[in-house]
Amino acid sequence: MTDRLKKLLVAVLFAASASYAGSNDYTYDSSSLVAIEGGFTSMEVKNPSNLVTKDDFGTVGLKIGAQTRNVRMFVSFRNGFIDDDNYNYDYFYMYGAELQYLFNFSTSANFFIGASAGRISLRFDDATLNQRDYATNYTGGDLGFNIHMNENFDFELGARFINLLDSEHTLSGVKYTFDDITMGYMSIIFKYQMD
Numbered sequence: 001m002t003d004r005l006k007k008l009l010v011a012v013l014f015a016a017s018a019s020y021a022g023s024n025d026y027t028y029d030s031s032s033l034v035a036i037e038g039g040f041t042s043m044e045v046k047n048p049s050n051l052v053t054k055d056d057f058g059t060v061g062l063k064i065g066a067q068t069r070n071v072r073m074f075v076s077f078r079n080g081f082i083d084d085d086n087y088n089y090d091y092f093y094m095y096g097a098e099l100q101y102l103f104n105f106s107t108s109a110n111f112f113i114g115a116s117a118g119r120i121s122l123r124f125d126d127a128t129l130n131q132r133d134y135a136t137n138y139t140g141g142d143l144g145f146n147i148h149m150n151e152n153f154d155f156e157l158g159a160r161f162i163n164l165l166d167s168e169h170t171l172s173g174v175k176y177t178f179d180d181i182t183m184g185y186m187s188i189i190f191k192y193q194m195d
Helices: 002-023
Strands: 031-046 052-067 073-080 088-105 109-125 132-150 153-164 168-171 176-190
Touching: 031 073, 031 153, 052 088, 052 176, 073 109, 088 132, 109 153, 132 168, 132 176
Parallel strands: none
Antiparallel strands: 031 052, 031 176, 052 073, 073 088, 088 109, 109 132, 132 153, 153 176, 168 176
Protein backbone atom coordinates (compact mmCIF):
# COMPACT_ATOMS: atom_id res chain seq x y z
CA MET A 1 0.00 0.00 0.00
CA THR A 2 2.81 2.42 0.89
CA ASP A 3 4.57 1.70 -2.42
CA ARG A 4 1.37 2.49 -4.33
CA LEU A 5 0.99 5.82 -2.52
CA LYS A 6 4.62 6.72 -3.27
CA LYS A 7 4.18 5.89 -6.95
CA LEU A 8 0.91 7.84 -7.09
CA LEU A 9 2.52 10.84 -5.36
CA VAL A 10 5.46 10.80 -7.79
CA ALA A 11 3.10 10.60 -10.79
CA VAL A 12 0.95 13.48 -9.50
CA LEU A 13 4.00 15.67 -8.78
CA PHE A 14 5.46 14.87 -12.19
CA ALA A 15 2.21 15.79 -13.98
CA ALA A 16 1.78 18.93 -11.87
CA SER A 17 5.34 20.11 -12.53
CA ALA A 18 4.96 19.57 -16.28
CA SER A 19 1.68 21.47 -16.23
CA TYR A 20 3.22 24.31 -14.20
CA ALA A 21 6.25 24.52 -16.48
CA GLY A 22 3.99 24.77 -19.52
CA SER A 23 2.04 27.66 -18.02
CA ASN A 24 5.03 29.53 -16.58
CA ASP A 25 5.78 32.81 -18.34
CA TYR A 26 9.36 33.04 -17.04
CA THR A 27 12.00 33.57 -19.73
CA TYR A 28 15.75 33.76 -19.43
CA ASP A 29 17.30 37.20 -19.84
CA SER A 30 19.48 36.23 -22.79
CA SER A 31 20.63 37.85 -26.02
CA SER A 32 22.44 36.83 -29.16
CA LEU A 33 25.46 38.97 -30.01
CA VAL A 34 27.37 40.13 -33.07
CA ALA A 35 30.35 42.43 -32.58
CA ILE A 36 32.98 44.20 -34.65
CA GLU A 37 36.27 44.71 -32.84
CA GLY A 38 39.22 46.99 -33.52
CA GLY A 39 42.38 46.91 -31.48
CA PHE A 40 46.05 47.61 -30.98
CA THR A 41 48.37 44.63 -30.43
CA SER A 42 51.92 44.31 -29.16
CA MET A 43 54.05 41.20 -29.75
CA GLU A 44 57.77 40.68 -29.07
CA VAL A 45 59.90 38.60 -31.44
CA LYS A 46 63.37 37.38 -30.51
CA ASN A 47 65.54 36.65 -33.57
CA PRO A 48 68.68 34.44 -33.87
CA SER A 49 70.97 37.31 -32.84
CA ASN A 50 69.00 37.50 -29.56
CA LEU A 51 67.74 40.90 -30.60
CA VAL A 52 64.20 41.55 -29.42
CA THR A 53 61.95 43.54 -31.69
CA LYS A 54 58.51 44.68 -30.65
CA ASP A 55 55.84 44.50 -33.32
CA ASP A 56 52.93 46.86 -32.70
CA PHE A 57 50.03 46.52 -35.10
CA GLY A 58 46.32 46.93 -35.53
CA THR A 59 43.72 44.18 -35.55
CA VAL A 60 40.14 43.95 -36.78
CA GLY A 61 37.84 41.17 -35.70
CA LEU A 62 34.37 39.67 -35.81
CA LYS A 63 32.78 38.09 -32.73
CA ILE A 64 29.55 36.07 -32.58
CA GLY A 65 28.09 34.95 -29.29
CA ALA A 66 25.40 34.99 -26.65
CA GLN A 67 24.94 36.31 -23.15
CA THR A 68 22.77 35.96 -20.10
CA ARG A 69 22.67 38.48 -17.27
CA ASN A 70 26.06 37.42 -15.87
CA VAL A 71 27.78 35.22 -18.48
CA ARG A 72 28.86 35.97 -22.04
CA MET A 73 30.52 33.78 -24.67
CA PHE A 74 32.03 34.68 -28.04
CA VAL A 75 33.48 32.76 -30.97
CA SER A 76 35.93 35.14 -32.63
CA PHE A 77 38.18 35.77 -35.63
CA ARG A 78 40.81 38.53 -35.84
CA ASN A 79 43.09 39.72 -38.62
CA GLY A 80 46.29 41.63 -37.86
CA PHE A 81 47.72 44.33 -40.11
CA ILE A 82 51.47 44.38 -39.48
CA ASP A 83 53.70 46.97 -41.12
CA ASP A 84 57.18 46.03 -39.90
CA ASP A 85 60.63 47.10 -41.11
CA ASN A 86 62.29 43.91 -39.82
CA TYR A 87 59.94 41.25 -41.15
CA ASN A 88 57.51 41.12 -44.04
CA TYR A 89 54.28 39.59 -42.68
CA ASP A 90 51.91 38.00 -45.18
CA TYR A 91 49.17 37.42 -42.61
CA PHE A 92 48.35 37.23 -38.91
CA TYR A 93 45.14 35.42 -37.91
CA MET A 94 43.64 34.64 -34.51
CA TYR A 95 40.56 32.51 -34.03
CA GLY A 96 39.15 31.19 -30.79
CA ALA A 97 36.56 31.55 -28.07
CA GLU A 98 36.09 33.77 -25.03
CA LEU A 99 34.03 33.10 -21.91
CA GLN A 100 33.40 36.12 -19.68
CA TYR A 101 31.71 36.83 -16.37
CA LEU A 102 29.82 40.14 -16.19
CA PHE A 103 29.69 42.21 -12.99
CA ASN A 104 26.58 44.39 -13.32
CA PHE A 105 27.44 47.27 -11.00
CA SER A 106 25.14 49.75 -12.77
CA THR A 107 22.25 49.86 -15.23
CA SER A 108 24.39 51.76 -17.75
CA ALA A 109 27.62 49.69 -17.62
CA ASN A 110 29.23 46.49 -16.42
CA PHE A 111 32.72 45.15 -15.78
CA PHE A 112 33.85 41.82 -17.22
CA ILE A 113 36.67 39.36 -16.66
CA GLY A 114 37.17 36.27 -18.77
CA ALA A 115 39.26 33.46 -20.18
CA SER A 116 40.06 32.70 -23.82
CA ALA A 117 41.59 29.94 -25.92
CA GLY A 118 42.26 29.49 -29.61
CA ARG A 119 44.87 29.40 -32.34
CA ILE A 120 47.23 31.93 -33.92
CA SER A 121 48.55 31.53 -37.44
CA LEU A 122 51.01 33.82 -39.20
CA ARG A 123 53.45 33.92 -42.10
CA PHE A 124 56.48 36.19 -42.43
CA ASP A 125 59.79 36.52 -44.24
CA ASP A 126 62.74 36.44 -41.83
CA ALA A 127 66.03 38.37 -42.10
CA THR A 128 67.40 35.82 -44.60
CA LEU A 129 64.19 36.08 -46.67
CA ASN A 130 63.06 32.57 -45.73
CA GLN A 131 59.29 32.32 -45.59
CA ARG A 132 58.15 31.06 -42.19
CA ASP A 133 54.71 29.64 -41.42
CA TYR A 134 54.03 29.67 -37.69
CA ALA A 135 50.94 28.41 -35.89
CA THR A 136 50.28 27.61 -32.26
CA ASN A 137 47.48 27.36 -29.74
CA TYR A 138 47.00 30.00 -27.09
CA THR A 139 45.30 30.60 -23.78
CA GLY A 140 44.63 33.95 -22.21
CA GLY A 141 42.40 36.28 -20.33
CA ASP A 142 40.67 39.60 -20.77
CA LEU A 143 39.00 42.28 -18.73
CA GLY A 144 37.22 45.53 -19.41
CA PHE A 145 34.01 47.52 -19.38
CA ASN A 146 30.76 47.47 -21.38
CA ILE A 147 28.79 50.67 -21.72
CA HIS A 148 25.14 50.13 -22.65
CA MET A 149 24.45 52.71 -25.36
CA ASN A 150 20.84 51.57 -25.72
CA GLU A 151 18.80 48.37 -25.62
CA ASN A 152 20.47 46.94 -28.74
CA PHE A 153 24.05 48.26 -28.67
CA ASP A 154 26.97 48.08 -26.24
CA PHE A 155 30.36 49.76 -26.47
CA GLU A 156 33.12 47.53 -25.11
CA LEU A 157 36.59 48.65 -24.01
CA GLY A 158 39.03 45.96 -22.89
CA ALA A 159 42.50 44.47 -22.60
CA ARG A 160 43.48 40.94 -23.60
CA PHE A 161 46.56 38.97 -22.57
CA ILE A 162 47.60 36.00 -24.74
CA ASN A 163 50.01 33.23 -23.74
CA LEU A 164 51.40 31.25 -26.70
CA LEU A 165 51.69 27.54 -25.87
CA ASP A 166 54.55 26.91 -28.32
CA SER A 167 56.43 30.17 -28.72
CA GLU A 168 59.41 28.91 -30.76
CA HIS A 169 59.70 28.44 -34.51
CA THR A 170 62.79 26.77 -35.99
CA LEU A 171 63.56 26.56 -39.71
CA SER A 172 66.92 25.29 -41.04
CA GLY A 173 68.36 25.50 -37.53
CA VAL A 174 67.42 29.17 -37.11
CA LYS A 175 65.08 29.85 -34.20
CA TYR A 176 62.62 32.70 -33.68
CA THR A 177 60.77 33.11 -30.38
CA PHE A 178 57.41 34.86 -30.11
CA ASP A 179 56.61 36.38 -26.74
CA ASP A 180 53.24 36.77 -25.13
CA ILE A 181 50.80 39.10 -26.85
CA THR A 182 49.03 42.07 -25.28
CA MET A 183 45.98 43.66 -26.91
CA GLY A 184 43.92 46.74 -26.20
CA TYR A 185 40.61 46.76 -28.03
CA MET A 186 37.17 48.26 -28.42
CA SER A 187 34.03 46.73 -29.86
CA ILE A 188 30.56 47.70 -30.94
CA ILE A 189 28.23 44.88 -29.88
CA PHE A 190 24.79 44.40 -31.42
CA LYS A 191 22.37 42.53 -29.12
CA TYR A 192 19.21 40.89 -30.41
CA GLN A 193 16.68 38.26 -29.40
CA MET A 194 16.34 35.01 -31.32
CA ASP A 195 13.06 33.09 -31.15
